Amino acid sequence: MIEELIDFINNELLEGAAPDLDQHTPLLELGILNSLSMVRLLAHVDQRYGAKIPEHDITPVYFENIETLAALINTLSAKDEMQTEQSVSELERLVKLQESYGIQSELVDAGEGFKQHVLRVKGDGPLWILLPALGNPSTSWSSTLRSVQGRHNAVALDLAGFGLSQSANEAPSYVDHVEFTLQYLATLEEQEWVLVANSAGSMIATEIARRFPEKVKALVCSGFGLVEDVENWWGDLKKMSSNPEQFLAAAYYHPPKMTPALESLLDDVLSRPAYHSFLDDYARQSIAKTFDGVMVPTLFVAGNHDQIIPPEWSEKAAELLDNASVTRLSRCGHFSASERPEEFVWVVEDFLNREAM
Amino acid sequence: MDQFKSYDVVIIGSGPAGSLCGIECRKKGLSVLCIEKDEFPRFHIGESLTGNAGQIIRDLGLADEMNAAGFPDKPGVNVIGSLSKNEFFIPILAPTWQVRRSDFDNMLKRRALEHGVEYQQGLVKDVIKHEEKVVGAIYKADGVEHQVRSKVLVDASGQNTFLSRKGIAGKREIEFFSQQIASFAHYKNVERDLPPFSTNTTILYSKQYHWSWIIPISPDTDSLGIVIPKDLYYKECKNPDDAIEWGMEHISPEIRRRFKNAERVGESQSMADFSYRIEPFVGDGWLCIGDAHRFLDPIFSYGVSFAMKEGIKAADAIKRAIDGNDWKTPFYEYRDWSNGGQQIAADLIRYFWIYPIFFGYQMQNPDLRDEVIRLLGGCCFDCEGWKAPTIFRNAIEEYDRKQMAG
Numbered sequence: 001m002i003e004e005l006i007d008f009i010n011n012e013l014l015e016g017a018a019p020d021l022d023q024h025t026p027l028l029e030l031g032i033l034n035s036l037s038m039v040r041l042l043a044h045v046d047q048r049y050g051a052k053i054p055e056h057d058i059t060p061v062y063f064e065n066i067e068t069l070a071a072l073i074n075t076l077s078a079k080d081e082m083q084t085e086q087s088v089s090e091l092e093r094l095v096k097l098q099e100s101y102g103i104q105s106e107l108v109d110a111g112e113g114f115k116q117h118v119l120r121v122k123g124d125g126p127l128w129i130l131l132p133a134l135g136n137p138s139t140s141w142s143s144t145l146r147s148v149q150g151r152h153n154a155v156a157l158d159l160a161g162f163g164l165s166q167s168a169n170e171a172p173s174y175v176d177h178v179e180f181t182l183q184y185l186a187t188l189e190e191q192e193w194v195l196v197a198n199s200a201g202s203m204i205a206t207e208i209a210r211r212f213p214e215k216v217k218a219l220v221c222s223g224f225g226l227v228e229d230v231e232n233w234w235g236d237l238k239k240m241s242s243n244p245e246q247f248l249a250a251a252y253y254h255p256p257k258m259t260p261a262l263e264s265l266l267d268d269v270l271s272r273p274a275y276h277s278f279l280d281d282y283a284r285q286s287i288a289k290t291f292d293g294v295m296v297p298t299l300f301v302a303g304n305h306d307q308i309i310p311p312e313w314s315e316k317a318a319e320l321l322d323n324a325s326v327t328r329l330s331r332c333g334h335f336s337a338s339e340r341p342e343e344f345v346w347v348v349e350d351f352l353n354r355e356a357m
Numbered sequence: 358m359d360q361f362k363s364y365d366v367v368i369i370g371s372g373p374a375g376s377l378c379g380i381e382c383r384k385k386g387l388s389v390l391c392i393e394k395d396e397f398p399r400f401h402i403g404e405s406l407t408g409n410a411g412q413i414i415r416d417l418g419l420a421d422e423m424n425a426a427g428f429p430d431k432p433g434v435n436v437i438g439s440l441s442k443n444e445f446f447i448p449i450l451a452p453t454w455q456v457r458r459s460d461f462d463n464m465l466k467r468r469a470l471e472h473g474v475e476y477q478q479g480l481v482k483d484v485i486k487h488e489e490k491v492v493g494a495i496y497k498a499d500g501v502e503h504q505v506r507s508k509v510l511v512d513a514s515g516q517n518t519f520l521s522r523k524g525i526a527g528k529r530e531i532e533f534f535s536q537q538i539a540s541f542a543h544y545k546n547v548e549r550d551l552p553p554f555s556t557n558t559t560i561l562y563s564k565q566y567h568w569s570w571i572i573p574i575s576p577d578t579d580s581l582g583i584v585i586p587k588d589l590y591y592k593e594c595k596n597p598d599d600a601i602e603w604g605m606e607h608i609s610p611e612i613r614r615r616f617k618n619a620e621r622v623g624e625s626q627s628m629a630d631f632s633y634r635i636e637p638f639v640g641d642g643w644l645c646i647g648d649a650h651r652f653l654d655p656i657f658s659y660g661v662s663f664a665m666k667e668g669i670k671a672a673d674a675i676k677r678a679i680d681g682n683d684w685k686t687p688f689y690e691y692r693d694w695s696n697g698g699q700q701i702a703a704d705l706i707r708y709f710w711i712y713p714i715f716f717g718y719q720m721q722n723p724d725l726r727d728e729v730i731r732l733l734g735g736c737c738f739d740c741e742g743w744k745a746p747t748i749f750r751n752a753i754e755e756y757d758r759k760q761m762a763g
Contacts, residue, residue, distance in 0.1 A: 347553070
């Protein structure tokens with residue numbers, strides 16, 4: 001187990017940067033582990049060793065070095081290494097991890113053969129509907145969910161064709177996504193929503209906001225704006241998608257390095273038909289009109305270093321709307337909710353407070 | 358010597374601790390004289406306030422004046438780790454400010470005068486005792502020595518620790534965080550984050566006890582501090598400028614980036630031996646508040662907040678002591694209350710330094726998050742039954758046990 005953990009931490013978490021790592025290397029003092037890699041380490045320990053570390057045991061004493069961690073795993077382990085279920089995907093592993101935080105995973109039958117998978121937390125006020133970027137699973141909202149847990153009601157969606165949602169249509173277009181999402185929203189008890197969306201998810205959100213202004217109390221678009229030259233932008237983006245490292249460099253302020261786990265997640269996404277079917281001809285024509293007739297209070301959260309949708313495009317979009325503002329986040333790229341999780345929630349809550357919600 | 362005057366309370370020092378104690382004593386109907394050695398306004402370090410301090414300022418009715426003075430709102434604290442690769446943000450729950458202390462302390466002093474605190478510029482030279490009881494002070498003003506009598510003499514002299522130096526209070530004992538030297542200066546043209554976070558406090562650290570603060574104290578001026586271990590300072594730096602240069606080079610590339618076009622305003626300074634505690638700090642006819650008995654560490658900006666809280670709490674104890682003719686019960690209660698809160702703050706700071714990454718991780722745990730945010734907001738004195746302080750205490754004890762064994 002110790003060898004395997006050394007291997008995982010060195011290759012997956014540290015991107016091979018610590019060849020000298022051994023079971024006594026102080027993991028915390030040297031800053032080897034950070035908050036993000038902690039989450040991935042916990043997911044790994046759970047999947048590989050069946051050791052779900054209770055939140056109250058996540059104290060530094062156990063994470064001092066690999067030896068202390070292995071000792072903890074041994075006391076918690078439900079199954080040994082040999083019996084590992086190899087069939088558990090990285091995705092399911094991440095969902096399980098969310099559940100261990102008290103976030104509920106729900107598969108909701110939305111009718112017509114569509115089952116919507118969501119992650120849900122409970123709190124007060126209108127329901128936040130968290131719509132991810134194309135290809136991103138519901139777990140991409142993990143930081144937001146944990147941060148608002150107990151304070152706001154929120155559900156994070158796996159778009160049809162991605163994550164753990166199930167649909168007969170493997171290659172939904174943008175229009176299909178709007179319909180699937182509305183189908184799911186119709187099943188909800190809560191009929192007052194704050195739509196919080198990232199990137200392509202924002203296209204779905206603006207459409208719903210336009211059609212249901214009485215239900216959508218407010219709209220938050222991050223990594224999204226007015227795309228004026230759609231064909232060129234789309235061409236560049238497609239080129240970039242064929243080189244994931246280039247994409248990560250453009251999308252993140254601190255791009256994560258390519259590790260086997262990240263690569264397998266990306267491969268999974270890129271190989272899905274749904275990744276290629278979203279922005280069909282009709283959707284590309286719709287991009288330019290996506291803000292027409294949106295009347296609900298709107299906030300754009302723009303990463304100041306976003307090279308996928310530059311912040312200026314968010315500002316242009318806000319100018320088209322009567323009731324919209326833009327907040328730029330420093331040291332942030334395309335994925336503000338995961339790159340600057342606390343600040344993201346702060347600006348959304350501040351916006352909702354100003355809108356008296 | 359002239360004929361002496363007599364007050365219920367004589368306070369040495371009119372910083373935030375002294376002013377708040379004076380105001381609260383006046384509200385309770387006590388007569389108060391405050392003796393301050395410096396002509397105000399005067400420079401002071403400690404420019405970021407906690408949410409708790411913000412609430413105290415609003416309770417004083419000073420919010421409008423704070424905004425009019427151009428003190429920036431403080432939305433929160435950014436903690437940026439080594440190589441600037443990981444960072445987390447701690448929001449402030451109760452609105453508060455960043456301040457230029459010369460102006461801020463002067464504002465509090467004026468408010469104290471409005472409440473009827475009498476003010477005397479002068480240097481306190483000694484205490485007057487009647488047997489074991491402190492009954493007054495001797496101070497020099499305009500070249501002449503004066504005597505003043507007090508029912509309670511309050512030491513709010515800050516890092517001067519007057520009563521300790523006079524042997525009335527205990528000796529200064531160094532605290533955990535005393536092996537460092539802080540070097541600081543004010544700058545214009547510092548690149549800030551974008552609004553609404555442009556006026557955050559930013560804390561940048563590289564390794565244990567090597568860190569830096571950036572605090573915007575006015576619309577166009579930022580305070581930069583570099584805190585490094587003493588031995589490093591004496592080895593590498595001849596003066597505060599060297600230490601600041603060392604910090605820009607070694608603590609985080611983010612400092613260099615932000616200060617690329619910055620111009621220093623005024624002199625840079627260094628400060629050593631700022632972390633200490635004094636026991637006892639209450640006695641018959643006297644007590645100490647704020648830095649006059651304890652200062653932990655500047656990292657979480659507790660200084661002004663704790664000073665004001667202690668000033669308020671001490672006023673309550675003073676009133677009870679004077680009314681009840683018994684100093685022990687109220688003063689010991691004040692002492693225990695102060696030690697309890699200070700201990701929790703000290704644990705929080707040590708825990709952060711031992712496990713900075715873990716600290717950031719635990720900020721994501723909803724169970725602990727709210728508590729930690731409140732503790733960082735200055736609620737260290739009002740957290741009975743909370744989980745986080747126990748977790749931190751246990752982890753520190755475990756760490757210390759291992760260090761001892763190793």
